[in-house]
Amino acid sequence: MEQIKMVQTSVTWGGPESNVLTLYVEPTPDMWEADDVDPVDFQIFVYRALDENEQETEEIAGVEIIGFLEFDRWDDLPKLPMLWQLPGWEPLPLEDLLKREQKLLREKEGYPAREQASAR
């Protein structure tokens, strides 16, 4: 059985114009490569840590979601054996943390109520 790892996390939000959210493992590995893990689109990237020879390792450095305010393809998220912990919050699985961040950011950015209703 795969062991669940708990990681400290930070969030970068580029604002509604860029609409890109990135979760970073903290401290973030110095070198990583973005892996497009989206099965159908180019919306979900996993940052995979690299070793000193720039070869990919098993370590995860982050996750990037393009079009985050509208994102609703939760089933397409990678199944990472990790719990992500933001400072002051309980550790959460990736999907739960992203849903919480999306709710907060939709409120902050005044995401249209009509679209929020249809996304529920």
Next chain:
Amino acid sequence: MDASKEAESPKERIERLIREGKITREAVGPAEKLWEERLQYGVIIPNGERITIRLDDLYHVIVDHRIWRKPQRIEQMLLGIFEIRTGREGRRIALSRWGEQVDVSLYGSIVLESDSGIRSLHVVDDKRIRREMKKGVLLWNR
């Protein structure tokens, strides 16, 4: 809790990484200079489209060590686009190849918005590029 208090902007992240000694200010300076001198006016990619790069986009893409160490790769990557494919909601993926040494190609993928802005830009390996070439519908190639 206010989301704005826990989410950093890309610029705030860069500033924190500088404070923590992960990136030097000297490394970020050339990227900002490149943006001021050229990137802010847009880059015309091989299909003739002018791609716009906001300052916030710059801070987002230079968190990748392969970009902040060589920010000129942003422009090289855009000029090296050889294929553009469809994504959802008007987004497109541009695949790029360029060289910095004889006989060595580097590859990149760029997520473009319908308004010609960039959303993401990464240096990737050739295996990933081949995988991207199977997604979406081909819009343009050279």
